[in-house]
Amino acid sequence: MRLERLLGTGVEDVHDLGSSHSWTLRRASLADGREVFVKAARDQAGVFAAEAAGLRWLGEAGPGTPVPDVVAADEHMLVLPWLHSAPPSREAAERLGRELAALHIGNRPDVYGAPWDGFIADLPLDNTPDGRPWPAWYAERRLEPFLRLGARHLSTGDVRLVERVMADIETLAGQPEPPSRIHGDLWSGNVLWTGDRALLIDPAAHGGHRETDLAMMALFGTPHLDTVLGAYDEAAPLADGWRSRVPLHQLHPLLVHVALFGGSYRASLVEAARASLG
Known part of the structure:
Protein backbone atom coordinates (compact mmCIF):
# COMPACT_ATOMS: atom_id res chain seq x y z
CA MET A 1 0.00 0.00 0.00
CA TRP A 82 -5.96 13.38 12.56
CA LEU A 83 -7.48 16.29 14.48
CA HIS A 84 -10.59 15.75 16.56
CA SER A 85 -13.11 18.50 15.97
CA ALA A 86 -15.18 20.23 18.65
CA PRO A 87 -17.86 22.95 18.69
CA PRO A 88 -16.44 26.48 18.27
CA SER A 89 -16.01 28.35 21.55
CA ARG A 90 -15.35 31.97 22.42
CA GLU A 91 -12.17 30.97 24.22
CA ALA A 92 -10.84 29.20 21.12
CA ALA A 93 -11.91 32.15 18.96
CA GLU A 94 -10.02 34.60 21.15
CA ARG A 95 -6.94 32.40 20.97
CA LEU A 96 -7.31 32.16 17.19
CA GLY A 97 -7.37 35.96 16.93
CA ARG A 98 -4.13 36.27 18.88
CA GLU A 99 -2.42 33.42 17.03
CA LEU A 100 -3.52 34.71 13.61
CA ALA A 101 -2.14 38.13 14.49
CA ALA A 102 1.17 36.55 15.53
CA LEU A 103 1.26 34.61 12.25
CA HIS A 104 0.73 37.79 10.23
CA ILE A 105 3.29 39.97 11.98
CA GLY A 106 5.90 37.33 12.82
CA ASN A 107 8.83 36.57 10.51
CA ARG A 108 7.36 38.50 7.60
CA PRO A 109 8.43 37.59 4.05
CA ASP A 110 10.35 40.13 2.01
CA VAL A 111 8.04 40.10 -1.02
CA TYR A 112 4.54 39.11 -2.09
CA GLY A 113 4.02 35.64 -3.51
CA ALA A 114 5.93 32.52 -2.49
CA PRO A 115 8.85 30.34 -3.69
CA TRP A 116 6.59 27.54 -4.97
CA ASP A 117 3.84 27.19 -7.55
CA GLY A 118 0.54 27.91 -5.85
CA PHE A 119 -2.98 26.54 -6.07
CA ILE A 120 -6.35 27.60 -4.70
CA ALA A 121 -8.64 24.57 -4.73
CA ASP A 122 -7.23 22.90 -7.85
CA LEU A 123 -6.75 26.13 -9.84
CA PRO A 124 -3.21 27.45 -10.38
CA LEU A 125 -2.31 30.50 -8.30
CA ASP A 126 0.50 32.77 -9.51
CA ASN A 127 2.97 32.92 -6.62
CA THR A 128 5.83 34.52 -8.56
CA PRO A 129 7.77 36.47 -5.91
CA ASP A 130 7.14 40.16 -6.50
CA GLY A 131 8.68 43.13 -4.71
CA ARG A 132 6.21 45.70 -5.99
CA PRO A 133 3.64 47.32 -3.66
CA TRP A 134 0.59 45.23 -2.80
CA PRO A 135 -2.01 47.04 -4.97
CA ALA A 136 -0.21 46.34 -8.27
CA TRP A 137 0.60 42.77 -7.20
CA TYR A 138 -2.99 42.06 -6.16
CA ALA A 139 -4.46 43.44 -9.37
CA GLU A 140 -2.01 41.59 -11.63
CA ARG A 141 -1.53 38.28 -9.78
CA ARG A 142 -4.90 37.75 -8.10
CA LEU A 143 -7.67 39.73 -9.82
CA GLU A 144 -6.81 39.81 -13.51
CA PRO A 145 -6.09 36.05 -14.01
CA PHE A 146 -9.32 34.97 -12.31
CA LEU A 147 -11.34 37.66 -14.04
CA ARG A 148 -10.21 36.06 -17.31
CA LEU A 149 -11.14 32.60 -16.05
CA GLY A 150 -14.57 33.67 -14.87
CA ALA A 151 -15.45 36.13 -17.65
CA ARG A 152 -17.64 33.60 -19.49
CA HIS A 153 -20.04 33.71 -16.53
CA LEU A 154 -20.11 37.53 -16.38
CA SER A 155 -21.57 40.29 -18.48
CA THR A 156 -19.43 42.85 -20.25
CA GLY A 157 -20.54 45.38 -17.64
CA ASP A 158 -19.49 43.08 -14.81
CA VAL A 159 -16.03 42.69 -16.29
CA ARG A 160 -15.68 46.43 -16.76
CA LEU A 161 -16.73 47.00 -13.15
CA VAL A 162 -13.93 44.78 -11.84
CA GLU A 163 -11.52 46.43 -14.29
CA ARG A 164 -12.47 49.80 -12.76
CA VAL A 165 -11.46 48.47 -9.36
CA MET A 166 -8.15 47.30 -10.80
CA ALA A 167 -7.54 50.69 -12.42
CA ASP A 168 -8.24 52.57 -9.15
CA ILE A 169 -6.61 50.09 -6.79
CA GLU A 170 -3.79 52.38 -5.71
CA THR A 171 -6.40 54.74 -4.27
CA LEU A 172 -8.63 51.99 -2.84
CA ALA A 173 -5.96 49.90 -1.10
CA GLY A 174 -5.32 52.09 1.95
CA GLN A 175 -1.96 52.79 3.52
CA PRO A 176 0.97 50.54 2.57
CA GLU A 177 1.72 47.48 4.68
CA PRO A 178 4.62 45.04 4.43
CA PRO A 179 3.86 41.49 3.26
CA SER A 180 2.56 38.96 5.78
CA ARG A 181 2.51 35.18 5.77
CA ILE A 182 -1.17 34.59 5.06
CA HIS A 183 -3.31 31.48 4.74
CA GLY A 184 -4.79 32.74 1.49
CA ASP A 185 -8.05 30.72 1.51
CA LEU A 186 -9.33 31.32 5.02
CA TRP A 187 -13.05 30.63 4.68
CA SER A 188 -14.85 29.02 7.61
CA GLY A 189 -14.46 25.48 6.20
CA ASN A 190 -10.69 25.81 6.52
CA VAL A 191 -10.86 26.67 10.23
CA LEU A 192 -10.85 23.42 12.22
CA TRP A 193 -12.08 23.89 15.78
CA THR A 194 -10.42 21.35 18.09
CA GLY A 195 -11.55 22.35 21.58
CA ASP A 196 -9.16 24.82 23.19
CA ARG A 197 -7.99 26.26 19.87
CA ALA A 198 -8.63 26.40 16.14
CA LEU A 199 -6.19 25.23 13.47
CA LEU A 200 -5.99 26.44 9.88
CA ILE A 201 -6.04 23.80 7.14
CA ASP A 202 -6.02 23.66 3.31
CA PRO A 203 -4.01 26.86 2.80
CA ALA A 204 -3.23 28.70 -0.41
CA ALA A 205 -0.37 30.23 1.55
CA HIS A 206 1.78 33.09 0.25
CA GLY A 207 3.11 36.49 1.16
CA GLY A 208 0.11 38.76 0.96
CA HIS A 209 -1.87 41.47 2.76
CA ARG A 210 -3.03 40.47 6.23
CA GLU A 211 -6.46 42.08 5.67
CA THR A 212 -7.07 39.42 3.00
CA ASP A 213 -7.32 36.60 5.56
CA LEU A 214 -9.71 38.60 7.73
CA ALA A 215 -11.90 39.50 4.76
CA MET A 216 -12.06 35.85 3.70
CA MET A 217 -13.15 34.82 7.21
CA ALA A 218 -16.07 37.25 6.88
CA LEU A 219 -17.08 36.17 3.37
CA PHE A 220 -18.96 32.97 4.23
CA GLY A 221 -19.31 33.43 7.98
CA THR A 222 -16.88 32.25 10.67
CA PRO A 223 -18.15 31.37 14.16
CA HIS A 224 -17.40 33.99 16.84
CA LEU A 225 -15.86 36.24 14.19
CA ASP A 226 -16.28 39.40 16.30
CA THR A 227 -14.30 37.72 19.08
CA VAL A 228 -11.58 36.64 16.62
CA LEU A 229 -11.32 40.15 15.20
CA GLY A 230 -11.34 41.83 18.60
CA ALA A 231 -8.48 39.67 19.87
CA TYR A 232 -6.61 40.14 16.59
CA ASP A 233 -6.92 43.94 16.61
CA GLU A 234 -5.78 44.08 20.23
CA ALA A 235 -2.68 42.00 19.43
CA ALA A 236 -1.85 43.61 16.07
CA PRO A 237 -3.91 46.80 15.52
CA LEU A 238 -5.36 47.12 12.05
CA ALA A 239 -4.99 50.20 9.87
CA ASP A 240 -7.72 52.83 9.82
CA GLY A 241 -10.51 52.03 7.40
CA TRP A 242 -9.80 48.32 7.19
CA ARG A 243 -13.48 47.39 7.39
CA SER A 244 -14.26 49.49 4.31
CA ARG A 245 -11.62 47.51 2.40
CA VAL A 246 -13.14 44.10 3.17
CA PRO A 247 -15.00 43.96 -0.20
CA LEU A 248 -11.77 44.73 -2.07
CA HIS A 249 -10.03 41.78 -0.44
CA GLN A 250 -13.07 39.57 -1.09
CA LEU A 251 -12.92 40.15 -4.83
CA HIS A 252 -10.25 37.51 -5.39
CA PRO A 253 -12.04 34.63 -3.63
CA LEU A 254 -15.30 35.62 -5.29
CA LEU A 255 -13.64 35.56 -8.71
CA VAL A 256 -12.24 32.11 -7.83
CA HIS A 257 -15.76 30.95 -6.99
CA VAL A 258 -17.14 32.35 -10.25
CA ALA A 259 -14.39 30.50 -12.14
CA LEU A 260 -15.08 27.24 -10.27
CA PHE A 261 -18.85 27.30 -9.86
CA GLY A 262 -20.23 29.73 -12.41
CA GLY A 263 -22.80 32.49 -12.32
CA SER A 264 -24.27 31.68 -8.91
CA TYR A 265 -21.55 33.90 -7.41
CA ARG A 266 -21.97 36.71 -9.94
CA ALA A 267 -24.26 38.88 -7.78
CA SER A 268 -21.90 38.66 -4.79
CA LEU A 269 -18.95 39.59 -7.00
CA VAL A 270 -20.74 42.60 -8.46
CA GLU A 271 -21.82 43.75 -5.00
CA ALA A 272 -18.26 43.50 -3.69
CA ALA A 273 -16.85 45.36 -6.70
CA ARG A 274 -19.35 48.21 -6.26
CA ALA A 275 -18.64 48.38 -2.52
CA SER A 276 -14.90 48.48 -3.24
CA LEU A 277 -15.40 51.57 -5.36
CA GLY A 278 -17.51 53.18 -2.64
Whole structure:
Protein backbone atom coordinates (compact mmCIF):
# COMPACT_ATOMS: atom_id res chain seq x y z
CA MET A 1 0.00 0.00 0.00
CA ARG A 2 1.30 3.44 -0.99
CA LEU A 3 0.44 4.95 2.39
CA GLU A 4 2.46 2.29 4.22
CA ARG A 5 5.45 2.90 1.98
CA LEU A 6 5.20 6.65 2.44
CA LEU A 7 4.94 6.47 6.24
CA GLY A 8 7.15 3.45 6.87
CA THR A 9 4.56 1.79 9.12
CA GLY A 10 1.57 -0.52 8.76
CA VAL A 11 -1.99 0.68 8.19
CA GLU A 12 -4.61 -1.13 10.22
CA ASP A 13 -7.82 0.56 9.12
CA VAL A 14 -8.99 3.14 6.58
CA HIS A 15 -12.29 5.06 6.62
CA ASP A 16 -13.57 6.78 3.48
CA LEU A 17 -14.59 10.41 4.13
CA GLY A 18 -15.79 11.24 0.62
CA SER A 19 -14.16 13.60 -1.84
CA SER A 20 -13.37 17.26 -2.40
CA HIS A 21 -12.57 18.78 -5.79
CA SER A 22 -10.45 16.11 -7.54
CA TRP A 23 -9.11 14.24 -4.50
CA THR A 24 -10.38 11.65 -2.04
CA LEU A 25 -10.35 12.06 1.74
CA ARG A 26 -9.68 9.27 4.25
CA ARG A 27 -8.97 8.67 7.93
CA ALA A 28 -6.37 5.97 8.62
CA SER A 29 -5.36 4.15 11.79
CA LEU A 30 -1.68 3.19 11.81
CA ALA A 31 0.06 0.24 13.41
CA ASP A 32 2.10 2.58 15.61
CA GLY A 33 -1.08 3.96 17.20
CA ARG A 34 -1.38 7.19 15.28
CA GLU A 35 -4.44 8.33 13.36
CA VAL A 36 -3.92 10.42 10.25
CA PHE A 37 -5.91 12.32 7.64
CA VAL A 38 -5.07 11.39 4.05
CA LYS A 39 -5.85 13.47 0.98
CA ALA A 40 -5.10 11.48 -2.18
CA ALA A 41 -5.43 11.63 -5.95
CA ARG A 42 -3.99 9.86 -8.95
CA ASP A 43 -1.76 12.80 -9.85
CA GLN A 44 -1.88 15.98 -7.80
CA ALA A 45 1.84 16.58 -7.38
CA GLY A 46 1.58 20.35 -7.65
CA VAL A 47 -1.44 20.72 -5.39
CA PHE A 48 -0.10 18.51 -2.62
CA ALA A 49 3.39 20.01 -2.85
CA ALA A 50 1.93 23.51 -2.57
CA GLU A 51 -0.24 22.62 0.41
CA ALA A 52 2.63 20.89 2.24
CA ALA A 53 5.01 23.77 1.48
CA GLY A 54 2.41 26.29 2.62
CA LEU A 55 1.72 24.58 5.94
CA ARG A 56 5.43 24.26 6.69
CA TRP A 57 6.09 27.87 5.67
CA LEU A 58 3.24 29.21 7.79
CA GLY A 59 4.66 27.23 10.70
CA GLU A 60 7.94 29.12 10.33
CA ALA A 61 6.23 32.34 11.42
CA GLY A 62 6.99 31.45 15.03
CA PRO A 63 5.94 29.26 17.96
CA GLY A 64 2.22 28.67 18.36
CA THR A 65 1.35 29.12 14.70
CA PRO A 66 -2.17 27.66 14.32
CA VAL A 67 -1.44 25.09 11.59
CA PRO A 68 -1.04 21.30 11.78
CA ASP A 69 2.24 19.55 11.11
CA VAL A 70 2.75 17.77 7.80
CA VAL A 71 3.25 14.05 8.45
CA ALA A 72 4.23 13.21 4.86
CA ALA A 73 3.54 14.18 1.26
CA ASP A 74 4.31 12.95 -2.24
CA GLU A 75 2.86 13.44 -5.73
CA HIS A 76 -0.20 11.33 -4.90
CA MET A 77 -1.11 12.17 -1.31
CA LEU A 78 -0.81 14.50 1.64
CA VAL A 79 -0.87 13.10 5.19
CA LEU A 80 -1.68 15.21 8.26
CA PRO A 81 -2.35 14.29 11.88
CA TRP A 82 -5.96 13.38 12.56
CA LEU A 83 -7.48 16.29 14.48
CA HIS A 84 -10.59 15.75 16.56
CA SER A 85 -13.11 18.50 15.97
CA ALA A 86 -15.18 20.23 18.65
CA PRO A 87 -17.86 22.95 18.69
CA PRO A 88 -16.44 26.48 18.27
CA SER A 89 -16.01 28.35 21.55
CA ARG A 90 -15.35 31.97 22.42
CA GLU A 91 -12.17 30.97 24.22
CA ALA A 92 -10.84 29.20 21.12
CA ALA A 93 -11.91 32.15 18.96
CA GLU A 94 -10.02 34.60 21.15
CA ARG A 95 -6.94 32.40 20.97
CA LEU A 96 -7.31 32.16 17.19
CA GLY A 97 -7.37 35.96 16.93
CA ARG A 98 -4.13 36.27 18.88
CA GLU A 99 -2.42 33.42 17.03
CA LEU A 100 -3.52 34.71 13.61
CA ALA A 101 -2.14 38.13 14.49
CA ALA A 102 1.17 36.55 15.53
CA LEU A 103 1.26 34.61 12.25
CA HIS A 104 0.73 37.79 10.23
CA ILE A 105 3.29 39.97 11.98
CA GLY A 106 5.90 37.33 12.82
CA ASN A 107 8.83 36.57 10.51
CA ARG A 108 7.36 38.50 7.60
CA PRO A 109 8.43 37.59 4.05
CA ASP A 110 10.35 40.13 2.01
CA VAL A 111 8.04 40.10 -1.02
CA TYR A 112 4.54 39.11 -2.09
CA GLY A 113 4.02 35.64 -3.51
CA ALA A 114 5.93 32.52 -2.49
CA PRO A 115 8.85 30.34 -3.69
CA TRP A 116 6.59 27.54 -4.97
CA ASP A 117 3.84 27.19 -7.55
CA GLY A 118 0.54 27.91 -5.85
CA PHE A 119 -2.98 26.54 -6.07
CA ILE A 120 -6.35 27.60 -4.70
CA ALA A 121 -8.64 24.57 -4.73
CA ASP A 122 -7.23 22.90 -7.85
CA LEU A 123 -6.75 26.13 -9.84
CA PRO A 124 -3.21 27.45 -10.38
CA LEU A 125 -2.31 30.50 -8.30
CA ASP A 126 0.50 32.77 -9.51
CA ASN A 127 2.97 32.92 -6.62
CA THR A 128 5.83 34.52 -8.56
CA PRO A 129 7.77 36.47 -5.91
CA ASP A 130 7.14 40.16 -6.50
CA GLY A 131 8.68 43.13 -4.71
CA ARG A 132 6.21 45.70 -5.99
CA PRO A 133 3.64 47.32 -3.66
CA TRP A 134 0.59 45.23 -2.80
CA PRO A 135 -2.01 47.04 -4.97
CA ALA A 136 -0.21 46.34 -8.27
CA TRP A 137 0.60 42.77 -7.20
CA TYR A 138 -2.99 42.06 -6.16
CA ALA A 139 -4.46 43.44 -9.37
CA GLU A 140 -2.01 41.59 -11.63
CA ARG A 141 -1.53 38.28 -9.78
CA ARG A 142 -4.90 37.75 -8.10
CA LEU A 143 -7.67 39.73 -9.82
CA GLU A 144 -6.81 39.81 -13.51
CA PRO A 145 -6.09 36.05 -14.01
CA PHE A 146 -9.32 34.97 -12.31
CA LEU A 147 -11.34 37.66 -14.04
CA ARG A 148 -10.21 36.06 -17.31
CA LEU A 149 -11.14 32.60 -16.05
CA GLY A 150 -14.57 33.67 -14.87
CA ALA A 151 -15.45 36.13 -17.65
CA ARG A 152 -17.64 33.60 -19.49
CA HIS A 153 -20.04 33.71 -16.53
CA LEU A 154 -20.11 37.53 -16.38
CA SER A 155 -21.57 40.29 -18.48
CA THR A 156 -19.43 42.85 -20.25
CA GLY A 157 -20.54 45.38 -17.64
CA ASP A 158 -19.49 43.08 -14.81
CA VAL A 159 -16.03 42.69 -16.29
CA ARG A 160 -15.68 46.43 -16.76
CA LEU A 161 -16.73 47.00 -13.15
CA VAL A 162 -13.93 44.78 -11.84
CA GLU A 163 -11.52 46.43 -14.29
CA ARG A 164 -12.47 49.80 -12.76
CA VAL A 165 -11.46 48.47 -9.36
CA MET A 166 -8.15 47.30 -10.80
CA ALA A 167 -7.54 50.69 -12.42
CA ASP A 168 -8.24 52.57 -9.15
CA ILE A 169 -6.61 50.09 -6.79
CA GLU A 170 -3.79 52.38 -5.71
CA THR A 171 -6.40 54.74 -4.27
CA LEU A 172 -8.63 51.99 -2.84
CA ALA A 173 -5.96 49.90 -1.10
CA GLY A 174 -5.32 52.09 1.95
CA GLN A 175 -1.96 52.79 3.52
CA PRO A 176 0.97 50.54 2.57
CA GLU A 177 1.72 47.48 4.68
CA PRO A 178 4.62 45.04 4.43
CA PRO A 179 3.86 41.49 3.26
CA SER A 180 2.56 38.96 5.78
CA ARG A 181 2.51 35.18 5.77
CA ILE A 182 -1.17 34.59 5.06
CA HIS A 183 -3.31 31.48 4.74
CA GLY A 184 -4.79 32.74 1.49
CA ASP A 185 -8.05 30.72 1.51
CA LEU A 186 -9.33 31.32 5.02
CA TRP A 187 -13.05 30.63 4.68
CA SER A 188 -14.85 29.02 7.61
CA GLY A 189 -14.46 25.48 6.20
CA ASN A 190 -10.69 25.81 6.52
CA VAL A 191 -10.86 26.67 10.23
CA LEU A 192 -10.85 23.42 12.22
CA TRP A 193 -12.08 23.89 15.78
CA THR A 194 -10.42 21.35 18.09
CA GLY A 195 -11.55 22.35 21.58
CA ASP A 196 -9.16 24.82 23.19
CA ARG A 197 -7.99 26.26 19.87
CA ALA A 198 -8.63 26.40 16.14
CA LEU A 199 -6.19 25.23 13.47
CA LEU A 200 -5.99 26.44 9.88
CA ILE A 201 -6.04 23.80 7.14
CA ASP A 202 -6.02 23.66 3.31
CA PRO A 203 -4.01 26.86 2.80
CA ALA A 204 -3.23 28.70 -0.41
CA ALA A 205 -0.37 30.23 1.55
CA HIS A 206 1.78 33.09 0.25
CA GLY A 207 3.11 36.49 1.16
CA GLY A 208 0.11 38.76 0.96
CA HIS A 209 -1.87 41.47 2.76
CA ARG A 210 -3.03 40.47 6.23
CA GLU A 211 -6.46 42.08 5.67
CA THR A 212 -7.07 39.42 3.00
CA ASP A 213 -7.32 36.60 5.56
CA LEU A 214 -9.71 38.60 7.73
CA ALA A 215 -11.90 39.50 4.76
CA MET A 216 -12.06 35.85 3.70
CA MET A 217 -13.15 34.82 7.21
CA ALA A 218 -16.07 37.25 6.88
CA LEU A 219 -17.08 36.17 3.37
CA PHE A 220 -18.96 32.97 4.23
CA GLY A 221 -19.31 33.43 7.98
CA THR A 222 -16.88 32.25 10.67
CA PRO A 223 -18.15 31.37 14.16
CA HIS A 224 -17.40 33.99 16.84
CA LEU A 225 -15.86 36.24 14.19
CA ASP A 226 -16.28 39.40 16.30
CA THR A 227 -14.30 37.72 19.08
CA VAL A 228 -11.58 36.64 16.62
CA LEU A 229 -11.32 40.15 15.20
CA GLY A 230 -11.34 41.83 18.60
CA ALA A 231 -8.48 39.67 19.87
CA TYR A 232 -6.61 40.14 16.59
CA ASP A 233 -6.92 43.94 16.61
CA GLU A 234 -5.78 44.08 20.23
CA ALA A 235 -2.68 42.00 19.43
CA ALA A 236 -1.85 43.61 16.07
CA PRO A 237 -3.91 46.80 15.52
CA LEU A 238 -5.36 47.12 12.05
CA ALA A 239 -4.99 50.20 9.87
CA ASP A 240 -7.72 52.83 9.82
CA GLY A 241 -10.51 52.03 7.40
CA TRP A 242 -9.80 48.32 7.19
CA ARG A 243 -13.48 47.39 7.39
CA SER A 244 -14.26 49.49 4.31
CA ARG A 245 -11.62 47.51 2.40
CA VAL A 246 -13.14 44.10 3.17
CA PRO A 247 -15.00 43.96 -0.20
CA LEU A 248 -11.77 44.73 -2.07
CA HIS A 249 -10.03 41.78 -0.44
CA GLN A 250 -13.07 39.57 -1.09
CA LEU A 251 -12.92 40.15 -4.83
CA HIS A 252 -10.25 37.51 -5.39
CA PRO A 253 -12.04 34.63 -3.63
CA LEU A 254 -15.30 35.62 -5.29
CA LEU A 255 -13.64 35.56 -8.71
CA VAL A 256 -12.24 32.11 -7.83
CA HIS A 257 -15.76 30.95 -6.99
CA VAL A 258 -17.14 32.35 -10.25
CA ALA A 259 -14.39 30.50 -12.14
CA LEU A 260 -15.08 27.24 -10.27
CA PHE A 261 -18.85 27.30 -9.86
CA GLY A 262 -20.23 29.73 -12.41
CA GLY A 263 -22.80 32.49 -12.32
CA SER A 264 -24.27 31.68 -8.91
CA TYR A 265 -21.55 33.90 -7.41
CA ARG A 266 -21.97 36.71 -9.94
CA ALA A 267 -24.26 38.88 -7.78
CA SER A 268 -21.90 38.66 -4.79
CA LEU A 269 -18.95 39.59 -7.00
CA VAL A 270 -20.74 42.60 -8.46
CA GLU A 271 -21.82 43.75 -5.00
CA ALA A 272 -18.26 43.50 -3.69
CA ALA A 273 -16.85 45.36 -6.70
CA ARG A 274 -19.35 48.21 -6.26
CA ALA A 275 -18.64 48.38 -2.52
CA SER A 276 -14.90 48.48 -3.24
CA LEU A 277 -15.40 51.57 -5.36
CA GLY A 278 -17.51 53.18 -2.64
